[in-house]
Amino acid sequence: MASISRTALRRLSAATLFRSSESASIYSITHRSFHSSSSYRTDGVFRELTAMRVRTPWIEALRNKQTEEKDSTKARGKPSMPKDRKLEPKRMSDSYHSLVLPLAQDPWLLDSYLNASGHIRLGAILMDLDALSGIIAYKHTGEDVTTVTAACDRIILRNALTEICDLELSGQVTYATGRSSMEITIQVAKAPKEGEKVKDNDVLINCTFTMVSLDPATKKPVNVNPLIVETPEEKRLYELGERNSKLRKERSQTSLIKHTPNDMESDLIHAFWQRELQYHDPHNDMRKPENVHFMDTTTLKSALIMQPQNRNRHHFQIFGGFLLKQTFELAFTCAAAFAQARPSFVSLDPSTFQNPVPVGSILYLTSTIVYTDPPLIGAAGETVDKDNRYTRVQVRVDTKVRDVEHGASKPTGQFNYTFTVEKNIRVMPRTYQEFMYYLDARRRAEQTTESMKEEGIGMSPETAEESVTE
Known part of the structure; x- marks a missing residue:
């Protein structure tokens, strides 16, 4: 076996040392230490x-x-x-x-x-x-x-x-x-x-x-x-x-679930029914305008699996704020799809949480445009600005929950959002259930308007468009 002289060994060691030093120098130039900002390990809440x-x-x-x-x-x-x-x-x-x-x-x-x-x-x-x-x-x-x-x-x-x-x-x-x-x-x-x-x-x-x-x-x-x-x-x-x-x-006592519509509301239902007949009458020149949409064509749906990352402090139910976020964003999307314009948020009307939403369940959300203001048809003696370029749009979001095996469903809440859009657009109900949605939304819109006048609050549509919130 050939032996290596001491001189050759020293030369080999020196070369190896130089290459190691050179590699370390190159590594320090081309690589930097990792740095990360502090993480926020929450469920989406501050x-x-x-x-x-x-x-x-x-x-x-x-x-x-x-x-x-x-x-x-x-x-x-x-x-x-x-x-x-x-x-x-x-x-x-x-x-x-x-x-x-x-x-x-x-x-x-x-x-x-x-x-x-x-x-x-x-x-x-x-x-x-x-x-x-x-x-x-x-x-x-x-x-x-x-x-x-x-x-x-x-x-x-x-x-x-x-x-x-x-x-x-x-x-x-x-x-x-x-x-x-x-x-x-x-x-x-x-x-x-x-x-x-x-x-x-x-x-x-x-x-x-x-x-x-x-x-x-x-x-x-x-x-x-x-x-x-x-x-x-x-x-x-x-x-x-x-x-x-x-x-x-x-x-609760005067809700449409418990009582029939009042005389004025019954007249509105009849007026809408007459208008729909006119749209379909071949002997009548009146046709449905392009800015009028039937309520059933405005529906937008979503379904979500409820994951444990969005649980509340008691672990096995979903955090209520997560449901608000999901319903708001679906309502926003529904209003945008209806108007084909960017909506500006006005208010969330009184809304209820009816049943808890368990972790692991399936949440179904259904959003529908249920009212527009100015309306297509006003009540007797009501002045309607048909040419207003802004429309207030009320979106109803109904939620229900089922387990993964899809047994019996439970309603979990009804949420009513109002937006303003820069569009002259109207919604029109044509079934009895849609008329009830429409009248309920009309009542809510009137109550919100009265409340905002009493408290002296509210923004013009032009001001709302300037906001950096959405």
């Missing part, structure tokens, strides 16, 4: 709104549930709320909570709130509002109860947001009589400078949520702490909540 939640991995929560189902003694052993628990009255300020959404300061956070055209997604803001209402509710009730969203009583866009800025979200319980439900009033506004207060024209959104507290074991409603009302502003808010409660009861 991280500070999820900080109070109990963090349990889905797999752990699922296995615990499966163990309880196998062991009937554990399932029956859940403690229920004591009937004689003490409920001391609380002040509104006790539940007050506010935070700043730093959209202008944090470009990566802003990235998760923007759509393709660079506008702030209102659907994402709606998720945050529902999460905030949960925090406020638990500050009022404590952690011993289970609190769920029962209704969005009203969400109104008050002023246009003309630039990307930090947003302040704030709210408190403003109506609670001591029964199971409570009303929470929330405001979204431009974040004021330190030491300053929010100005009226900086308020973007006012809204109210109705929350209901349940016994964690029996899932039955339980009483919550009543409110102490002290200042004139608190009295105003409490009286507003009282009025909203009365309006909900009145709407």
